[in-house]
Amino acid sequence: MLDEIEVDMRSRIPGFRSAVMTPLVVLALTAACGGTNDTGSGTPDPSGANPGQPSTLMLTTDARLGSHLVDGSGRSLYYFAKDIPASGTQAAVSNCNAGCLPIWPIFDADGAVAQGINAADVGQITRSDGSKQTTYKGFPLYYYAGDAAAGDTQGEGVNGIWYVVHDPTYSIAQLSKANEAATYLTDGAGRALYSFARDTVGTRTTSPVTACTSGPCMTSWPTFLTDQVTVPSDLVAADFTVYTRADGTRQSAYKGHPLYYYAGDTAPGQTNGRGVPGWQTIDPTAP
Template identity: 35%
Template sequence: MKINKLPHLVVGYCLMALPVGCKTDEAGPAYDVSLQETSLGKVLTNDAGKTLYVFTKDVNGTSACTGGCKDTWPVFFKETLKLDPSLNAADFGTITRDDGAKQTTFQGWPLYAYKSDAAAGDVKGENVGGVWIAAKTAYTIMLANTQLKGHDGKLYTSEYKEGTADTQYFTDAQGRTLYGFINDKKGKNNFTKADFSNNAVWPIFEAEIKDLPSTLDKSLFTTIKVGDRTQLVYKGWPLYYFGQDGGVRGVTKGVSFPRPGVWPIVQKTTATAPD
Protein backbone atom coordinates (compact mmCIF):
# COMPACT_ATOMS: atom_id res chain seq x y z
CA MET A 1 0.00 0.00 0.00
CA LYS A 2 1.33 3.39 -0.93
CA ILE A 3 1.15 5.88 1.91
CA ASN A 4 0.79 9.58 1.14
CA LYS A 5 3.37 11.33 3.33
CA LEU A 6 2.64 14.86 2.12
CA PRO A 7 0.29 15.93 4.95
CA HIS A 8 2.85 14.80 7.51
CA LEU A 9 5.58 16.70 5.74
CA VAL A 10 3.47 19.87 5.73
CA VAL A 11 2.76 19.55 9.44
CA GLY A 12 6.42 18.95 10.14
CA TYR A 13 7.39 21.96 8.07
CA CYS A 14 4.94 24.17 9.93
CA LEU A 15 6.25 23.05 13.30
CA MET A 16 9.79 23.90 12.23
CA ALA A 17 8.81 27.19 10.60
CA LEU A 18 6.73 28.69 13.40
CA PRO A 19 6.25 31.50 14.10
CA VAL A 20 7.16 32.87 10.66
CA GLY A 21 5.82 30.39 8.14
CA CYS A 22 2.65 28.95 9.65
CA LYS A 23 0.96 31.48 11.90
CA THR A 24 -1.24 30.59 14.82
CA ASP A 25 -3.37 32.90 16.89
CA GLU A 26 -0.89 33.80 19.61
CA ALA A 27 -2.53 37.08 20.62
CA GLY A 28 -3.54 37.30 24.26
CA PRO A 29 -7.18 37.54 25.25
CA ALA A 30 -8.86 40.82 24.36
CA TYR A 31 -10.22 42.56 27.45
CA ASP A 32 -12.90 45.24 27.52
CA VAL A 33 -11.09 46.89 30.44
CA SER A 34 -7.39 46.47 31.24
CA LEU A 35 -4.68 48.12 33.29
CA GLN A 36 -2.04 49.88 31.21
CA GLU A 37 1.14 51.66 32.25
CA THR A 38 1.18 55.37 31.31
CA SER A 39 2.99 58.53 32.33
CA LEU A 40 0.47 58.71 35.21
CA GLY A 41 1.11 55.14 36.30
CA LYS A 42 -1.34 52.31 35.71
CA VAL A 43 -4.76 53.44 34.48
CA LEU A 44 -7.89 51.71 33.26
CA THR A 45 -8.08 51.39 29.48
CA ASN A 46 -10.72 50.17 27.04
CA ASP A 47 -10.38 47.38 24.47
CA ALA A 48 -8.51 49.77 22.13
CA GLY A 49 -5.99 50.65 24.84
CA LYS A 50 -7.48 54.13 25.29
CA THR A 51 -7.51 55.62 28.78
CA LEU A 52 -10.79 55.69 30.69
CA TYR A 53 -11.70 58.73 32.79
CA VAL A 54 -14.09 59.83 35.50
CA PHE A 55 -15.82 63.20 35.81
CA THR A 56 -15.72 64.91 39.22
CA LYS A 57 -19.26 66.24 38.70
CA ASP A 58 -20.50 62.63 38.62
CA VAL A 59 -19.74 62.10 42.31
CA ASN A 60 -23.33 61.07 43.10
CA GLY A 61 -23.05 58.20 40.61
CA THR A 62 -25.09 59.71 37.77
CA SER A 63 -23.66 61.29 34.63
CA ALA A 64 -23.49 65.08 34.40
CA CYS A 65 -21.83 64.88 30.96
CA THR A 66 -24.64 65.59 28.51
CA GLY A 67 -25.14 67.28 25.15
CA GLY A 68 -21.88 68.34 23.50
CA CYS A 69 -19.89 67.00 26.43
CA LYS A 70 -20.52 63.46 25.14
CA ASP A 71 -18.89 64.32 21.81
CA THR A 72 -15.63 65.15 23.56
CA TRP A 73 -15.99 62.49 26.23
CA PRO A 74 -17.62 59.41 24.66
CA VAL A 75 -19.55 57.25 27.10
CA PHE A 76 -18.00 53.84 27.79
CA PHE A 77 -20.35 50.86 27.96
CA LYS A 78 -20.08 47.11 27.56
CA GLU A 79 -23.07 44.87 28.24
CA THR A 80 -20.90 41.99 29.42
CA LEU A 81 -17.43 42.98 30.54
CA LYS A 82 -14.37 40.86 29.88
CA LEU A 83 -11.91 42.10 32.48
CA ASP A 84 -8.18 41.93 32.92
CA PRO A 85 -7.72 39.27 35.66
CA SER A 86 -6.07 41.87 37.91
CA LEU A 87 -9.36 43.81 38.08
CA ASN A 88 -12.21 43.12 40.50
CA ALA A 89 -15.58 42.56 38.82
CA ALA A 90 -17.34 43.85 41.95
CA ASP A 91 -15.91 47.33 41.24
CA PHE A 92 -17.86 47.59 37.97
CA GLY A 93 -21.52 48.36 37.43
CA THR A 94 -23.99 49.86 34.97
CA ILE A 95 -26.20 52.93 35.14
CA THR A 96 -28.96 54.13 32.85
CA ARG A 97 -28.32 57.74 31.88
CA ASP A 98 -31.02 60.41 31.66
CA ASP A 99 -30.89 60.04 27.87
CA GLY A 100 -31.77 56.34 28.21
CA ALA A 101 -28.33 55.05 27.23
CA LYS A 102 -26.36 52.73 29.49
CA GLN A 103 -22.92 53.46 30.90
CA THR A 104 -20.34 51.34 32.69
CA THR A 105 -19.18 52.53 36.11
CA PHE A 106 -16.07 51.85 38.18
CA GLN A 107 -16.34 52.15 41.97
CA GLY A 108 -19.55 54.06 41.27
CA TRP A 109 -17.97 56.57 38.85
CA PRO A 110 -19.31 56.57 35.25
CA LEU A 111 -16.52 55.89 32.74
CA TYR A 112 -15.62 57.86 29.61
CA ALA A 113 -12.96 57.93 26.90
CA TYR A 114 -11.41 61.20 25.66
CA LYS A 115 -11.71 62.17 22.02
CA SER A 116 -8.24 63.80 21.89
CA ASP A 117 -6.40 60.70 23.10
CA ALA A 118 -5.04 59.62 19.72
CA ALA A 119 -2.93 56.65 20.78
CA ALA A 120 -3.19 53.86 23.28
CA GLY A 121 -1.75 55.02 26.59
CA ASP A 122 -2.37 58.73 25.98
CA VAL A 123 -3.61 60.55 29.09
CA LYS A 124 -4.35 63.95 27.56
CA GLY A 125 -7.70 64.08 29.34
CA GLU A 126 -6.13 64.21 32.80
CA ASN A 127 -7.17 67.40 34.62
CA VAL A 128 -8.95 68.93 31.60
CA GLY A 129 -10.95 71.79 33.07
CA GLY A 130 -9.81 70.65 36.50
CA VAL A 131 -12.66 68.12 36.52
CA TRP A 132 -11.48 65.00 34.62
CA ILE A 133 -9.35 62.28 36.20
CA ALA A 134 -7.83 59.16 34.66
CA ALA A 135 -9.44 56.11 36.26
CA LYS A 136 -7.19 54.06 38.57
CA THR A 137 -7.81 51.17 40.92
CA ALA A 138 -6.20 52.52 44.09
CA TYR A 139 -7.11 56.16 44.64
CA THR A 140 -7.05 57.11 48.31
CA ILE A 141 -8.48 60.56 47.61
CA MET A 142 -10.80 61.61 44.80
CA LEU A 143 -12.20 65.01 43.87
CA ALA A 144 -15.84 66.03 43.58
CA ASN A 145 -17.42 69.15 42.06
CA THR A 146 -20.97 69.68 43.28
CA GLN A 147 -23.33 71.97 45.09
CA LEU A 148 -22.90 71.72 48.87
CA LYS A 149 -26.13 70.87 50.71
CA GLY A 150 -26.19 70.79 54.50
CA HIS A 151 -28.10 68.58 56.95
CA ASP A 152 -30.56 71.49 57.27
CA GLY A 153 -31.48 71.14 53.59
CA LYS A 154 -29.94 74.51 52.70
CA LEU A 155 -27.50 75.09 49.84
CA TYR A 156 -24.06 76.47 50.67
CA THR A 157 -21.05 77.98 48.94
CA SER A 158 -17.46 77.09 49.81
CA GLU A 159 -17.52 80.03 52.28
CA TYR A 160 -20.40 78.30 54.14
CA LYS A 161 -22.83 81.03 53.24
CA GLU A 162 -26.19 80.19 51.75
CA GLY A 163 -25.98 80.23 47.98
CA THR A 164 -25.67 78.19 44.80
CA ALA A 165 -22.28 77.29 43.36
CA ASP A 166 -20.35 74.12 42.67
CA THR A 167 -17.47 73.50 45.06
CA GLN A 168 -14.55 71.13 44.58
CA TYR A 169 -13.72 68.99 47.61
CA PHE A 170 -12.08 65.73 48.70
CA THR A 171 -13.86 62.40 48.82
CA ASP A 172 -12.68 58.83 49.22
CA ALA A 173 -12.44 56.52 46.20
CA GLN A 174 -16.18 55.81 46.38
CA GLY A 175 -17.16 59.49 46.37
CA ARG A 176 -17.94 59.80 50.10
CA THR A 177 -17.28 63.30 51.43
CA LEU A 178 -14.34 63.99 53.74
CA TYR A 179 -14.26 66.75 56.37
CA GLY A 180 -11.92 68.52 58.76
CA PHE A 181 -12.71 69.82 62.28
CA ILE A 182 -11.95 73.44 63.19
CA ASN A 183 -10.92 72.51 66.75
CA ASP A 184 -8.21 70.10 65.60
CA LYS A 185 -4.56 71.15 65.58
CA LYS A 186 -1.77 70.21 63.22
CA GLY A 187 -1.59 66.43 63.25
CA LYS A 188 -3.83 66.18 66.33
CA ASN A 189 -7.35 64.77 66.47
CA ASN A 190 -9.24 66.65 69.21
CA PHE A 191 -12.61 65.03 68.57
CA THR A 192 -12.39 61.26 68.79
CA LYS A 193 -12.63 59.80 72.30
CA ALA A 194 -10.12 57.22 73.46
CA ASP A 195 -12.80 54.51 73.51
CA PHE A 196 -14.14 55.57 70.07
CA SER A 197 -17.62 55.95 71.59
CA ASN A 198 -18.28 59.03 69.41
CA ASN A 199 -16.65 57.67 66.28
CA ALA A 200 -20.02 56.90 64.69
CA VAL A 201 -20.83 60.64 64.70
CA TRP A 202 -17.68 61.68 62.81
CA PRO A 203 -15.87 58.46 61.80
CA ILE A 204 -12.15 58.91 61.26
CA PHE A 205 -10.94 58.31 57.71
CA GLU A 206 -8.76 55.25 58.13
CA ALA A 207 -6.42 55.04 55.16
CA GLU A 208 -2.86 54.91 53.92
CA ILE A 209 -1.91 57.03 50.92
CA LYS A 210 -1.79 55.18 47.61
CA ASP A 211 -2.73 56.93 44.35
CA LEU A 212 -3.88 60.54 44.12
CA PRO A 213 -5.26 62.70 41.31
CA SER A 214 -2.27 64.28 39.56
CA THR A 215 -3.16 67.78 40.82
CA LEU A 216 -2.60 66.80 44.47
CA ASP A 217 0.77 66.83 46.22
CA LYS A 218 1.46 63.54 47.99
CA SER A 219 3.91 65.22 50.37
CA LEU A 220 1.03 67.17 51.96
CA PHE A 221 -0.59 63.96 53.18
CA THR A 222 0.50 62.15 56.33
CA THR A 223 -1.06 59.80 58.87
CA ILE A 224 -1.49 59.83 62.64
CA LYS A 225 -2.34 57.13 65.13
CA VAL A 226 -5.66 57.48 66.92
CA GLY A 227 -5.65 54.69 69.46
CA ASP A 228 -4.72 51.64 67.45
CA ARG A 229 -6.10 53.09 64.21
CA THR A 230 -4.48 55.08 61.40
CA GLN A 231 -6.13 58.35 60.33
CA LEU A 232 -5.25 60.18 57.13
CA VAL A 233 -4.18 63.82 57.47
CA TYR A 234 -4.00 66.61 54.87
CA LYS A 235 -1.97 69.75 55.56
CA GLY A 236 -2.12 68.80 59.22
CA TRP A 237 -5.91 68.33 59.29
CA PRO A 238 -7.14 64.87 60.34
CA LEU A 239 -9.86 63.71 57.92
CA TYR A 240 -13.31 62.41 58.86
CA TYR A 241 -16.56 61.17 57.40
CA PHE A 242 -19.92 62.42 58.72
CA GLY A 243 -22.14 59.68 60.12
CA GLN A 244 -25.34 61.35 58.92
CA ASP A 245 -24.07 61.24 55.33
CA GLY A 246 -24.95 57.56 55.64
CA GLY A 247 -21.96 56.42 53.60
CA VAL A 248 -23.72 57.75 50.49
CA ARG A 249 -21.56 59.24 47.75
CA GLY A 250 -21.93 62.94 46.99
CA VAL A 251 -23.77 63.79 50.23
CA THR A 252 -22.43 66.82 52.15
CA LYS A 253 -24.72 67.16 55.18
CA GLY A 254 -21.78 67.77 57.49
CA VAL A 255 -21.10 71.27 56.16
CA SER A 256 -23.87 72.74 58.32
CA PHE A 257 -23.60 70.52 61.42
CA PRO A 258 -23.90 71.68 64.15
CA ARG A 259 -23.58 74.98 62.31
CA PRO A 260 -21.93 75.99 59.03
CA GLY A 261 -18.13 75.93 59.02
CA VAL A 262 -17.46 73.84 62.12
CA TRP A 263 -16.82 70.75 60.01
CA PRO A 264 -15.67 72.12 56.64
CA ILE A 265 -15.13 70.09 53.52
CA VAL A 266 -11.43 69.69 52.63
CA GLN A 267 -10.01 71.15 49.42
CA LYS A 268 -6.66 71.33 47.67
CA THR A 269 -6.47 74.99 48.76
CA THR A 270 -7.37 74.34 52.41
CA ALA A 271 -5.02 76.31 54.68
CA THR A 272 -2.51 74.40 56.79
CA ALA A 273 -3.78 73.45 60.24
CA PRO A 274 -2.49 75.56 63.15
CA ASP A 275 0.11 74.20 65.58
Protein backbone atom coordinates in the same frame (compact mmCIF):
# COMPACT_ATOMS: atom_id res chain seq x y z
CA MET B 1 -20.56 73.31 32.32
CA LEU B 2 -20.51 74.89 28.84
CA ASP B 3 -17.84 77.36 29.97
CA GLU B 4 -15.68 74.46 31.14
CA ILE B 5 -16.15 72.66 27.84
CA GLU B 6 -15.27 75.71 25.77
CA VAL B 7 -12.09 76.34 27.76
CA ASP B 8 -11.19 72.69 27.42
CA MET B 9 -11.76 72.73 23.65
CA ARG B 10 -9.60 75.82 23.18
CA SER B 11 -6.73 74.60 25.32
CA ARG B 12 -6.64 70.87 24.69
CA ILE B 13 -7.85 70.04 21.18
CA PRO B 14 -5.47 71.09 18.39
CA GLY B 15 -7.00 73.23 15.70
CA PHE B 16 -10.01 74.35 17.70
CA ARG B 17 -10.59 78.05 16.97
CA SER B 18 -14.18 78.78 17.93
CA ALA B 19 -16.23 78.55 21.08
CA VAL B 20 -19.29 77.86 18.94
CA MET B 21 -20.03 74.16 18.66
CA THR B 22 -21.07 73.87 15.03
CA PRO B 23 -22.01 70.48 13.55
CA LEU B 24 -18.61 70.40 11.80
CA VAL B 25 -16.84 70.83 15.13
CA VAL B 26 -18.86 68.01 16.68
CA LEU B 27 -18.06 65.74 13.71
CA ALA B 28 -14.37 66.59 13.98
CA LEU B 29 -14.39 65.81 17.68
CA THR B 30 -16.14 62.51 17.00
CA ALA B 31 -13.49 61.59 14.46
CA ALA B 32 -10.75 62.54 16.92
CA CYS B 33 -12.11 59.93 19.32
CA GLY B 34 -11.05 57.17 16.95
CA GLY B 35 -14.09 56.38 14.83
CA THR B 36 -17.72 57.06 14.08
CA ASN B 37 -19.22 53.70 14.98
CA ASP B 38 -22.60 53.86 16.70
CA THR B 39 -22.83 52.46 20.21
CA GLY B 40 -26.54 51.98 19.79
CA SER B 41 -27.19 54.86 22.16
CA GLY B 42 -26.63 57.75 19.76
CA THR B 43 -23.12 58.31 21.13
CA PRO B 44 -19.94 57.89 19.02
CA ASP B 45 -17.91 54.78 19.78
CA PRO B 46 -14.25 55.87 19.92
CA SER B 47 -13.02 52.32 20.45
CA GLY B 48 -13.49 51.38 16.80
CA ALA B 49 -14.90 48.01 17.92
CA ASN B 50 -17.05 46.06 15.51
CA PRO B 51 -20.77 46.47 16.27
CA GLY B 52 -22.13 43.49 18.13
CA GLN B 53 -18.70 42.39 19.37
CA PRO B 54 -17.94 42.60 23.10
CA SER B 55 -15.45 45.30 24.06
CA THR B 56 -12.52 44.74 26.37
CA LEU B 57 -11.56 46.47 29.60
CA MET B 58 -7.98 46.09 30.74
CA LEU B 59 -5.11 47.88 32.43
CA THR B 60 -2.10 49.63 31.01
CA THR B 61 0.82 51.34 32.73
CA ASP B 62 1.84 54.94 32.15
CA ALA B 63 5.21 56.24 33.36
CA ARG B 64 3.55 59.35 34.82
CA LEU B 65 0.12 58.08 35.92
CA GLY B 66 0.79 54.45 36.78
CA SER B 67 -1.71 51.66 36.13
CA HIS B 68 -5.03 52.81 34.68
CA LEU B 69 -8.02 51.53 32.75
CA VAL B 70 -8.18 51.38 28.93
CA ASP B 71 -10.38 49.72 26.33
CA GLY B 72 -9.24 46.84 24.14
CA SER B 73 -7.50 49.16 21.69
CA GLY B 74 -5.58 50.94 24.44
CA ARG B 75 -7.72 54.09 24.53
CA SER B 76 -7.72 55.73 27.97
CA LEU B 77 -10.91 55.81 30.04
CA TYR B 78 -11.78 58.59 32.48
CA TYR B 79 -14.09 59.41 35.36
CA PHE B 80 -15.85 62.73 35.98
CA ALA B 81 -15.55 64.33 39.43
CA LYS B 82 -19.07 65.77 39.16
CA ASP B 83 -20.61 62.31 38.77
CA ILE B 84 -22.07 60.44 41.74
CA PRO B 85 -20.54 56.95 42.04
CA ALA B 86 -22.64 53.93 42.86
CA SER B 87 -22.85 52.62 46.42
CA GLY B 88 -24.97 49.79 47.79
CA THR B 89 -28.44 50.21 46.35
CA GLN B 90 -27.67 53.69 44.95
CA ALA B 91 -26.98 53.65 41.21
CA ALA B 92 -24.29 55.87 39.74
CA VAL B 93 -25.41 59.18 38.24
CA SER B 94 -23.69 60.79 35.23
CA ASN B 95 -23.71 64.57 35.16
CA CYS B 96 -22.01 64.84 31.75
CA ASN B 97 -24.83 65.72 29.37
CA ALA B 98 -25.64 67.72 26.24
CA GLY B 99 -22.60 69.85 25.32
CA CYS B 100 -20.30 67.77 27.53
CA LEU B 101 -20.73 64.50 25.63
CA PRO B 102 -19.05 65.48 22.32
CA ILE B 103 -15.88 66.17 24.32
CA TRP B 104 -16.29 63.21 26.69
CA PRO B 105 -18.10 60.41 24.80
CA ILE B 106 -19.46 57.70 27.07
CA PHE B 107 -17.94 54.23 27.12
CA ASP B 108 -20.76 51.75 26.55
CA ALA B 109 -19.61 48.15 26.52
CA ASP B 110 -22.46 45.85 27.41
CA GLY B 111 -20.94 42.45 28.13
CA ALA B 112 -17.41 43.83 28.24
CA VAL B 113 -14.63 41.27 28.62
CA ALA B 114 -12.46 42.04 31.65
CA GLN B 115 -8.76 41.26 31.30
CA GLY B 116 -6.60 41.54 34.40
CA ILE B 117 -9.40 43.18 36.41
CA ASN B 118 -12.25 41.82 38.50
CA ALA B 119 -15.33 41.42 36.30
CA ALA B 120 -17.50 42.09 39.37
CA ASP B 121 -16.17 45.68 39.37
CA VAL B 122 -17.69 46.30 35.93
CA GLY B 123 -21.30 47.47 35.84
CA GLN B 124 -23.76 49.45 33.78
CA ILE B 125 -26.20 52.30 34.32
CA THR B 126 -29.09 53.66 32.33
CA ARG B 127 -28.54 57.36 31.77
CA SER B 128 -31.28 59.98 32.01
CA ASP B 129 -31.61 59.92 28.20
CA GLY B 130 -32.19 56.16 28.24
CA SER B 131 -28.75 55.21 26.86
CA LYS B 132 -26.41 52.77 28.60
CA GLN B 133 -23.02 53.52 30.12
CA THR B 134 -20.41 51.19 31.58
CA THR B 135 -19.14 51.76 35.11
CA TYR B 136 -16.01 50.60 36.90
CA LYS B 137 -16.07 50.34 40.68
CA GLY B 138 -19.17 52.51 40.60
CA PHE B 139 -17.83 55.33 38.39
CA PRO B 140 -19.27 55.97 34.89
CA LEU B 141 -16.61 55.72 32.17
CA TYR B 142 -15.77 58.16 29.37
CA TYR B 143 -13.32 58.72 26.54
CA TYR B 144 -11.69 62.08 25.84
CA ALA B 145 -11.98 63.53 22.33
CA GLY B 146 -8.54 65.12 22.66
CA ASP B 147 -6.84 61.71 22.85
CA ALA B 148 -5.76 61.03 19.28
CA ALA B 149 -4.22 57.58 19.77
CA ALA B 150 -3.86 54.64 22.09
CA GLY B 151 -1.78 55.56 25.11
CA ASP B 152 -2.78 59.24 25.09
CA THR B 153 -3.87 60.68 28.45
CA GLN B 154 -4.50 64.30 27.46
CA GLY B 155 -7.74 64.30 29.46
CA GLU B 156 -5.95 63.80 32.78
CA GLY B 157 -6.67 66.70 35.13
CA VAL B 158 -8.74 68.73 32.63
CA ASN B 159 -10.45 71.55 34.55
CA GLY B 160 -9.52 69.73 37.76
CA ILE B 161 -12.47 67.34 37.37
CA TRP B 162 -11.46 64.66 34.82
CA TYR B 163 -9.05 61.83 35.61
CA VAL B 164 -7.94 58.46 34.30
CA VAL B 165 -9.41 55.50 36.18
CA HIS B 166 -6.52 54.36 38.33
CA ASP B 167 -6.02 50.80 39.53
CA PRO B 168 -5.54 50.19 42.39
CA THR B 169 -8.36 52.60 43.12
CA TYR B 170 -7.48 56.02 44.48
CA SER B 171 -7.53 55.83 48.27
CA ILE B 172 -8.21 59.57 48.36
CA ALA B 173 -9.89 61.48 45.53
CA GLN B 174 -11.78 64.71 44.92
CA LEU B 175 -15.34 65.20 43.76
CA SER B 176 -17.46 68.25 42.99
CA LYS B 177 -21.19 68.72 43.13
CA ALA B 178 -22.89 69.32 39.77
CA ASN B 179 -23.91 72.85 40.79
CA GLU B 180 -20.59 73.82 42.41
CA ALA B 181 -17.25 74.91 40.99
CA ALA B 182 -15.12 73.88 43.97
CA THR B 183 -13.99 70.31 44.58
CA TYR B 184 -13.82 68.57 47.95
CA LEU B 185 -11.78 65.64 49.26
CA THR B 186 -13.34 62.20 49.43
CA ASP B 187 -12.22 58.67 50.04
CA GLY B 188 -11.82 56.39 47.02
CA ALA B 189 -15.51 55.47 47.08
CA GLY B 190 -16.67 59.09 46.96
CA ARG B 191 -17.56 59.62 50.63
CA ALA B 192 -16.84 63.17 51.77
CA LEU B 193 -13.99 63.91 54.19
CA TYR B 194 -14.15 66.72 56.75
CA SER B 195 -11.92 68.87 58.97
CA PHE B 196 -12.76 70.28 62.40
CA ALA B 197 -12.05 73.95 63.15
CA ARG B 198 -11.24 73.20 66.82
CA ASP B 199 -8.41 70.78 65.97
CA THR B 200 -4.79 71.86 66.30
CA VAL B 201 -3.23 71.72 62.85
CA GLY B 202 -0.01 69.73 62.57
CA THR B 203 3.24 71.09 61.14
CA ARG B 204 6.41 69.57 59.72
CA THR B 205 7.69 69.00 63.25
CA THR B 206 4.52 68.57 65.32
CA SER B 207 1.61 66.17 65.02
CA PRO B 208 -2.01 67.35 64.82
CA VAL B 209 -4.14 67.28 67.95
CA THR B 210 -7.81 66.41 67.61
CA ALA B 211 -10.48 68.12 69.69
CA CYS B 212 -13.01 65.42 68.77
CA THR B 213 -12.40 62.98 71.63
CA SER B 214 -15.74 62.45 73.37
CA GLY B 215 -17.89 59.42 72.64
CA PRO B 216 -20.71 61.39 70.99
CA CYS B 217 -18.26 63.33 68.80
CA MET B 218 -16.42 60.23 67.64
CA THR B 219 -19.72 58.48 66.90
CA SER B 220 -20.89 61.36 64.71
CA TRP B 221 -17.46 61.97 63.18
CA PRO B 222 -15.59 58.67 62.66
CA THR B 223 -11.92 59.08 61.85
CA PHE B 224 -10.51 58.43 58.39
CA LEU B 225 -7.36 56.33 58.02
CA THR B 226 -5.44 55.10 54.99
CA ASP B 227 -1.89 53.82 55.01
CA GLN B 228 -1.74 53.56 51.23
CA VAL B 229 -1.97 57.04 49.68
CA THR B 230 -2.96 56.81 46.01
CA VAL B 231 -4.25 60.10 44.60
CA PRO B 232 -5.12 61.75 41.25
CA SER B 233 -2.43 63.86 39.61
CA ASP B 234 -3.87 67.13 40.98
CA LEU B 235 -3.23 66.02 44.57
CA VAL B 236 0.16 65.62 46.27
CA ALA B 237 0.60 62.36 48.13
CA ALA B 238 3.06 63.95 50.57
CA ASP B 239 0.30 66.26 51.82
CA PHE B 240 -1.35 63.24 53.45
CA THR B 241 0.14 61.90 56.66
CA VAL B 242 -0.83 59.54 59.48
CA TYR B 243 -0.46 60.42 63.14
CA THR B 244 -1.27 58.73 66.46
CA ARG B 245 -4.00 60.29 68.57
CA ALA B 246 -3.84 60.62 72.35
CA ASP B 247 -6.07 57.54 72.70
CA GLY B 248 -3.53 55.46 70.74
CA THR B 249 -5.55 55.16 67.55
CA ARG B 250 -4.22 56.34 64.19
CA GLN B 251 -5.78 58.92 61.90
CA SER B 252 -4.98 60.43 58.50
CA ALA B 253 -4.42 64.16 58.08
CA TYR B 254 -4.27 66.49 55.08
CA LYS B 255 -1.81 69.37 55.30
CA GLY B 256 -1.88 68.82 59.06
CA HIS B 257 -5.71 68.75 59.35
CA PRO B 258 -7.12 65.53 60.84
CA LEU B 259 -9.65 63.88 58.49
CA TYR B 260 -13.09 62.57 59.42
CA TYR B 261 -16.25 61.11 57.93
CA TYR B 262 -19.71 62.30 58.96
CA ALA B 263 -22.15 59.64 60.16
CA GLY B 264 -24.99 61.60 58.58
CA ASP B 265 -23.56 60.97 55.10
CA THR B 266 -24.94 57.62 54.04
CA ALA B 267 -23.91 57.59 50.37
CA PRO B 268 -21.33 59.11 48.00
CA GLY B 269 -22.11 62.66 46.93
CA GLN B 270 -23.61 63.65 50.29
CA THR B 271 -22.07 66.51 52.27
CA ASN B 272 -24.60 66.83 55.10
CA GLY B 273 -21.85 67.61 57.60
CA ARG B 274 -21.34 71.04 56.07
CA GLY B 275 -24.22 72.38 58.12
CA VAL B 276 -22.69 71.39 61.46
CA PRO B 277 -20.86 74.31 63.19
CA GLY B 278 -17.09 73.93 63.10
CA TRP B 279 -17.08 71.20 60.45
CA GLN B 280 -16.38 71.61 56.75
CA THR B 281 -15.45 69.68 53.64
CA ILE B 282 -11.96 70.31 52.34
CA ASP B 283 -11.22 72.22 49.14
CA PRO B 284 -7.83 70.88 47.98
CA THR B 285 -7.28 73.96 45.81
CA ALA B 286 -7.41 76.28 48.81
CA PRO B 287 -4.08 77.53 50.25
